[in-house]
Amino acid sequence: MIIHGITIILFLFLYVIAIVIGRSRNLFAAVMLSGIFSLISACLFVIMDAVDVAFTEAAVGAGVSTVLMMIVLNLTSDRESPPVQPKVFPLLVALLTGGVLIYATKDMPAFGDPEALIHQSQTTNHYLWHSFEESHIPNVVTTVLASYRGYDTLGETTVVFTAAVAVMLLLGHVRESETPPKLINDPIALVGAKMLIPYILLFALYVQFHGDFGPGGGFQAGVMFAAAFVLHGMVLSPKHTLKAAPALIIEKLVALGVLLYAAVGIYCLFKGGNFLEYDVLLSHGEKPNPHGQHIGILLVEAGVGLTVFAAMLTLFYKFALRGKA
Amino acid sequence: MSNIIEHLPVLQIVVPLVAAPTIVLFRNSTLSWILAVLASWFCLFGSITMLNQINGGGEIPTYLIGGWDPHVGIVYQVDIANAFILTLLSGISAVVFVYARTSVRDEIPEAKHHYFYAALLLCFTGLMGMAITGDAFNIFVFLEISSLSGYALIAMGRNPKALTAAYRYLIMGTLGGTFILLGIGFLYMMTGTLNLEELSHAVPHYAETSVVRAAFAFITVGTCIKLALFPLHMWLPNCYTYAPSVVSAFLSATATKVSFYVLLRAMFMLFGAALIAQAKIFLSFVIFLALIGIFMGSLKAIGQDDVKRLLAYSSIAQIGYMVLGLSLDNADGLTGAIIHLFNHALTKGGLFLVMGCFMYRLNSTKIKDLAGIGKKMPLTMLAFTIGGLSLIGVPLTAGFISKWYLAMGALQAGMWWLLVLILLASLLAVVYIFRVLEAAYFGTPEKEHDVEEAPFSLLFPTYVLIGSTIFFGIWTEPMLGAARKSAELFLSSGGAL
Numbered sequence: 001m002i003i004h005g006i007t008i009i010l011f012l013f014l015y016v017i018a019i020v021i022g023r024s025r026n027l028f029a030a031v032m033l034s035g036i037f038s039l040i041s042a043c044l045f046v047i048m049d050a051v052d053v054a055f056t057e058a059a060v061g062a063g064v065s066t067v068l069m070m071i072v073l074n075l076t077s078d079r080e081s082p083p084v085q086p087k088v089f090p091l092l093v094a095l096l097t098g099g100v101l102i103y104a105t106k107d108m109p110a111f112g113d114p115e116a117l118i119h120q121s122q123t124t125n126h127y128l129w130h131s132f133e134e135s136h137i138p139n140v141v142t143t144v145l146a147s148y149r150g151y152d153t154l155g156e157t158t159v160v161f162t163a164a165v166a167v168m169l170l171l172g173h174v175r176e177s178e179t180p181p182k183l184i185n186d187p188i189a190l191v192g193a194k195m196l197i198p199y200i201l202l203f204a205l206y207v208q209f210h211g212d213f214g215p216g217g218g219f220q221a222g223v224m225f226a227a228a229f230v231l232h233g234m235v236l237s238p239k240h241t242l243k244a245a246p247a248l249i250i251e252k253l254v255a256l257g258v259l260l261y262a263a264v265g266i267y268c269l270f271k272g273g274n275f276l277e278y279d280v281l282l283s284h285g286e287k288p289n290p291h292g293q294h295i296g297i298l299l300v301e302a303g304v305g306l307t308v309f310a311a312m313l314t315l316f317y318k319f320a321l322r323g324k325a
Numbered sequence: 326m327s328n329i330i331e332h333l334p335v336l337q338i339v340v341p342l343v344a345a346p347t348i349v350l351f352r353n354s355t356l357s358w359i360l361a362v363l364a365s366w367f368c369l370f371g372s373i374t375m376l377n378q379i380n381g382g383g384e385i386p387t388y389l390i391g392g393w394d395p396h397v398g399i400v401y402q403v404d405i406a407n408a409f410i411l412t413l414l415s416g417i418s419a420v421v422f423v424y425a426r427t428s429v430r431d432e433i434p435e436a437k438h439h440y441f442y443a444a445l446l447l448c449f450t451g452l453m454g455m456a457i458t459g460d461a462f463n464i465f466v467f468l469e470i471s472s473l474s475g476y477a478l479i480a481m482g483r484n485p486k487a488l489t490a491a492y493r494y495l496i497m498g499t500l501g502g503t504f505i506l507l508g509i510g511f512l513y514m515m516t517g518t519l520n521l522e523e524l525s526h527a528v529p530h531y532a533e534t535s536v537v538r539a540a541f542a543f544i545t546v547g548t549c550i551k552l553a554l555f556p557l558h559m560w561l562p563n564c565y566t567y568a569p570s571v572v573s574a575f576l577s578a579t580a581t582k583v584s585f586y587v588l589l590r591a592m593f594m595l596f597g598a599a600l601i602a603q604a605k606i607f608l609s610f611v612i613f614l615a616l617i618g619i620f621m622g623s624l625k626a627i628g629q630d631d632v633k634r635l636l637a638y639s640s641i642a643q644i645g646y647m648v649l650g651l652s653l654d655n656a657d658g659l660t661g662a663i664i665h666l667f668n669h670a671l672t673k674g675g676l677f678l679v680m681g682c683f684m685y686r687l688n689s690t691k692i693k694d695l696a697g698i699g700k701k702m703p704l705t706m707l708a709f710t711i712g713g714l715s716l717i718g719v720p721l722t723a724g725f726i727s728k729w730y731l732a733m734g735a736l737q738a739g740m741w742w743l744l745v746l747i748l749l750a751s752l753l754a755v756v757y758i759f760r761v762l763e764a765a766y767f768g769t770p771e772k773e774h775d776v777e778e779a780p781f782s783l784l785f786p787t788y789v790l791i792g793s794t795i796f797f798g799i800w801t802e803p804m805l806g807a808a809r810k811s812a813e814l815f816l817s818s819g820g821a822l
Binding site: 100101103104105106107108109116117118119120121122123124126127147148149150151152154155156158159161162163165166167168169170172251252254255256258259262265266269273274275276277278279 | 332335339342343345346347349350388389390391392393396397398399434436437440441443444447450451454460462463466467469470473474476477478480481507511513514515516517518519534535536538539540542543
């Protein structure tokens with residue numbers, strides 16, 4: 001009952017924040033509020049027992065994307081120019097979409113209904129009952145993500161890579177200002193950040209390798225690892241961060257992560273299996289082969305972490321190193 | 326690797342997917358181009374091999390990615406429709422990527438070449454991935470790859486308006502993508518599977534539920550945005566007009582075509598007859614939209630003074646023809662729609678390559694700047710003329726075949742009045758194509774052009790595509806046969822209940 005109450009209150013928060021974001025002309029406030037929106041969504045995911053999703057939402061939505069948006073605001077203005085005229089059509093589209101969504105709930109199985117087909121299907125049963133014997137990994141989410149549907153994850157890693165390529169294509173060789181604006185000018189923040197950064201890096205590594213046993217994995221770890229560098233760049237100067245992590249090397253890491261992932265898949269082909277069939281790794285012909293699964297998942301997660309980390313840092317560089325237009 | 330043929334389905338995606346990061350790693354313009362061309366040629370070879378095998382009565386064994394069964398993992402189940410669309414995609418890319426070398430050198434700053442080729446390859450990978458996969462969520466993943474890279478590619482046009490065009494497309498495209506994701510989520514919620522084959526058996530049982538109906542609405546509207554069906558076409562004209570020549574040619578020939586393929590899959594295989602029969606009124610509505618698209622697109626095309634924009638509006642009209650064929654809901658109409666997808670890709674791709682030749686020499690594609698160009702660039706202009714005739718649908722060109730089948734479909738559906746409308750719309754196409762021809766052959770230039778014929782490196786690929794519209798207009802059987810078999814496959818699977 002308490003859970004229901006909390007859920008309802010959190011959803012109310014979401015409504016209010018969404019409306020305020022929509023109405024706000026102050027972009028700074030809108031960015032901060034969308035960070036809070038993500039954080040509350042993350043809480044809701046925790047209530048729904050989707051901790052891996054919650055973790056990602058908190059790291060990406062509330063964390064890195066807020067920072068990136070702030071840096072963009074630093075380049076432009078934090079006031080939205082007033083709209084020319086109130087637009088009715090978009091409102092109608094939004095209302096219609098909402099209407100269809102509400103209509104869809106009419107025959108929807110109740111949340112968490114054990115009788116619902118989604119919980120009874122062959123797919124779900126296989127994941128829940130056989131994933132441990134096939135991979136010896138307690139966190140089913142990791143097995144689904146990196147092995148059963150590992151091909152989708154390769155695709156999603158490629159999406160991150162594509163985003164980085166798109167940004168490099170668009171902002172590639174713009175004039176970089178000699179002295180990029182200092183983002184935070186505060187000795188307390190400097191000292192605090194210096195103490196925090198090693199622990200953030202350590203925790204990111206923990207998240208990367210603990211994904212097999214609890215919530216975590218390459219996506220979250222990559223974002224956290226990048227966050228440490230972004231923090232460094234913000235309290236000192238992006239130029240300092242460049243010395244620690246040169247842009248060209250980071251850019252190559254974005255590509256290398258995807259290549260590592262794909263290389264695992266291709267290696268499986270050479271070992272006589274199908275693409276991404278980790279069972280043939282470290283194999284003596286037995287199936288299921290948890291050792292092969294384990295090493296495969298470890299390697300592809302490393303690929304994901306590498307690409308996500310490097311892509312996030314590349315985005316940060318591209319924006320933070322520009323002078324104010 | 327025991328047998329490369331056995332792994333052909335997945336290599337179709339893996340090869341270009343691996344080529345893209347490799348390009349970023351080496352940062353060299355020439356090497357990037359070579360890798361892109363090799364990857365697309367490999368895919369073309371693979372697609373044709375698979376198409377031949379299926380056309381010869383064989384089957385491509387289901388490819389289990391990761392070695393997992395269909396209900397656990399992701400599979401590639403290549404049937405005639407997959408192979409058909411894959412052949413088209415890789416064929417177009419194999420030609421356009423060759424053409425890219427000279428055009429990209431001219432239009433894109435050298436320092437960005439490797440990113441440009443990487444984005445081009447990623448877009449190609451995404452589209453191929455959508456076309457081959459047997460998994461609903463996997464369609465969305467590859468849709469994201471193709472869309473993201475597509476936005477960036479369009480924004481690379483030299484005109485600053487390219488940025489705004491790409492931004493509008495980004496907003497619309499993201500909306501479309503989100504709708505498709507919602508729809509897929511709803512289907513998964515009701516059936517507990519993402520495998521397209523299993524979905525096609527399971528979904529009809531829930532056709533009466535509000536969830537499946539909402540999924541139908543979301544997926545249809547989502548794909549129609551990506552497809553640019555009237556009235557969701559607003560993003561298209563500016564994108565095709567301001568994008569770099571190579572990108573206009575590539576996207577016009579592939580992106581909307583893959584969306585149309587996804588729409589076909591969703592309508593006939595997922596929702597099938599069960600849902601469409603409930604919605605006869607829905608089909609009439611779609612016919613209505615398609616017709617408005619055809620006429621609005623053609624009329625708008627007549628009024629344009631930039632040929633690239635003219636061709637963009639013509640694309641909206643051609644999309645109308647495809648959707649018209651689909652909504653006739655009979656074998657001939659559907660065959661017409663599918664073969665028109667193929668023929669229009671060749672024609673429009675070829676015509677945009679011609680535009681690239683003009684861009685290279687004249688730095689403009691405005692009708693007034695093309696005045697009298699027929700004397701200076703006769704070969705380029707001849708290519709435009711042939712492509713234009715195919716667009717109109719003159720016999721012996723590919724365009725004729727598709728209109729013929731659409732007309733047959735209309736008759737079969739008992740809608741003879743559609744014939745009149747199709748004929749009328751073709752006359753409009755005559756008008757807008759002849760406006761260009763008249764200016765180019767009979768117009769007098771404001772000042773004498775000081776230009777030569779387009780270079781061989783541009784003309785040759787252009788003629789390969791333009792020539793293929795005549796080739797497939799005369800030697801119709803292989804592609805028409807594949808289109809007919811695809812249509813039969815779609816229609817038969819529709820009655821799965």
